[in-house]
Amino acid sequence: MRVVALLSLVGHAAAIWPAPQSFTNGSAALWLAEDFRVSYNNRTLTQRIGSTKSIPTEISSLDIVEAAVQRARESIFQSSIVPWKFYPRNKLDQIEPSATGNSKIYIQKLQITQTTIDNNSTFKPIAGEVDEAYNLTIGTDGAATIKAVSSISVLRALETFTQLFYLHSGEGTGVYTNLAPVSISDWPKFSHRGLNLDVSRNWFPKENILRTIDALSWNKFNRLHIHITDAQSWPLDVPALPELSQKGAYRSGYSYTPQDIKDIQIYGIYRGIEVIIEIDMPGHTTSIGFSHPDLITTFRYQSWHDYCSEPPCGQLKLNYTPVYDFVTKLFDDVLPRVSPYSAYFHTGGDEINTNDYLLDDTVNSSSVSVLTPLIQKFIDHSHDLVRKAGLVPIVWEELLITWNLTLGKDVVVQTWLDDASLSEVTGRGHKALFGDYENWYLPCGYGQWFNFNNTDAAIHYPYTDYCSPLKNWRVIYEYDPTASLSADQLALVLGGEIHLWAERSDPSNMDQVMWPRASAAGEVLWSGRQDPSGQNRSQIDAAVRLSDLRERMLLRGVGSEPIQMAYCTQYQGDCTW
Known part of the structure; x- marks a missing residue:
């Protein structure tokens, strides 16, 4: 199944995203019968x-x-696109197959074969436990088959299958592919x-999160990390501990x-x-103070x-012993309800400010030598509870790099500062995730979210945020922190995550901020920054395929910003620098 062949994409006709291996x-043209049968x-x-x-x-x-x-x-039948944007104007009718006559060949059946039996870890896997490889073939006679290693790889194959079809511009004429024969081997x-x-x-209502999961699946992501609590709420x-959300949420029902x-x-x-849940500790915990002010130092200072x-x-x-009692009670409630459906739990650990502990009456010091053993004890306690629930801990990079804590070899370290962090984490023998703020932070470039008084306004004009400029899809697409x-070290890199911090995002703009820029990360993570020949993937090729995906996402109910003006997709050569 894993014989590498040269990726062959012929213009827009093969606009699959992310690119298959x-x-x-x-x-040849084939039509898909609306009542096509599927066997599994x-x-x-x-x-x-x-x-x-x-x-x-x-x-x-x-x-x-099913x-x-x-x-x-x-x-396919409700959200396939008419690809008028991807051919010179008034030329689509010359590209589309004839919708008249009796010579149309239909795909009448899709045969799916899963080659191994799923187990419990299939549905809540440790990274690498599930094989997502699949083969997809469509013959010129209309025979269509999927061979997949797991039910999850069947899902990936079906997403690719949907992208092979277009809606004919003639009303009521159906959907077609003009790519037969098709042979895809992918992982x-x-x-x-x-x-x-x-x-x-x-605040993001549940339906926004479910819609995001849908969009992630279309892009062949396999993790949603929900940073569920922070200082603000x-x-x-x-x-x-019902008082936590009763007093710490923005309002009742949120x-x-x-x-x-x-x-x-x-x-x-x-x-x-x-889905991986994160409760960030010991920093980013101010919201606990709305119900338990005795547990928090420098509360709303x-x-x-x-x-x-x-x-x-x-x-x-x-x-402070009550803090340990609180964490135990919290985790004993939350973790057993998370563990049936996930293999991981994220305990945070980023941006711990030493100055806070000068005002912590249980510490009264900002000295690293004083704080390090206390943080080590806190993390050991938290991770013991995570492991007791059958989960694997994930932490932010500072616990290893800044605080030099002793972390279990099972712990996954998530890097976010720069490429050097990934190199250091893997160089020290730890499993790692990448996605730094200079490349894969989606909220960058929208400007500061706090206000300035008249005295300071001129100094800070034009109010850029800490990670400006905006990371456009090309920046995201060209990110490759593993190259050196x-x-x-590479064997320890599980993958990465692209981030949407929500200081300036809510349900009104989340789709447009997220998509299709996150899609660019999706291809890097699935396909790799280099193609099978070892060459960096081309923006010119990617722009057309990503524009195709964006059109499909819109029809499937996910708002998504345009990649280019329509002229550039119609006349690709005119818009190349």
Whole structure:
């Protein structure tokens, strides 16, 4: 299945995103019958009745594949694009196959074969535990087959299958592909391909998160990291500690119930997306102080520049027994409800401000030599609870690089500062994730979110944010922090995540801020920055394929900014520098 062939993309006719590892095609036209049959391991699947957005209660390979097939049907027959934007004006009728006559060849059946049996880890995998490889073939006679290693790789194959079809411009004439014969052999470069979504600085209803999971699956991501709590709000209901969200959420109803979290995780599993929850500690914990002010030092301290990276300030006290009791009670409630549906739990650990502990009456020091053993003890306690629940801890890079803590070899270290961080983490033998703020932070370039008084305004004009400029899709697409790593270091890189911190994002703009720039990261993570011949992938080729995907995302209900003006997709050579 994994014989590498030269990727062959012929103009817009083969606009698959992310690019398959091996793709060959012809130019024969086939039509897809609306009642095409699908078999899964020799079992004929019946068409489902009801919404594909419903959240099931059971998890099984058959149910996952059946639901994915139904979504593929809807995508093809309700959301395929007429590709007028991708050919010179008034030339589409010369590209499309004839919709008249009796010579049309139809795909009448799609045969899906899963070659191995799923197990429990298939649905909540440690990175690398699930093989997502698949083969997809379509003959000129209309025979279509998918051979996939797991139910998750069936999902990936079906997403590719949907992108092969276009809606004919003649009303009521149906959908077609002009690529037969098709032969695709595909698998991901990285086993962790994620988006980090901050839902604490602004509130995002559950339906926004579910829509994001859909979009992630179309781009062959496999992780949604939800940064669920922070200094600004605590939008997570904890039955054992109901006061946390009652006082820490922005308002009543702006918090996720245990059922919401379960629904989000199961919805993700059905789309091959593992949901990872983060409760960031001991920093970024001010919102705990709204219900438990005794646990927090420098709670909402007004001279915030010296005590936190952004207001409101406040960190958990480090040498206080009630803090340990609180964390134990919190984790004993949350983790057993997370662990059936995820293999990981993120405990944060970034941006711990030493000045806060000068005002912590249990510490009274900002000395690194004093604070390091206290932070080590706190992290050991938290990670013992995570492991007890059967989960693998993830932390931000500072715990290893800044504080030089001793972390278990199971701990995944997420880097965010620069390429050097990834090199250091892997050089020290730890599994790592990449995605630094200079390349993969989506909120950059929109300007500062806080206000300036008249005295300071002129100094700070034009109010750029700390990570300006905006990271356009080309910057994201060209990011390759692994290029200088040794083979041993590269083996420790699980993958990466692109980040949406929400100081200036909420449901009104989240889709446009996220897509299709996150799609560029999706191809880097799935296909790799280099093609199978070892050459960097071309922006010129990518722009057309990404524009095609963007059109499909719009029709499937996800807002997405344009890649280029339509003229550039119609006349590609005119818009090349």
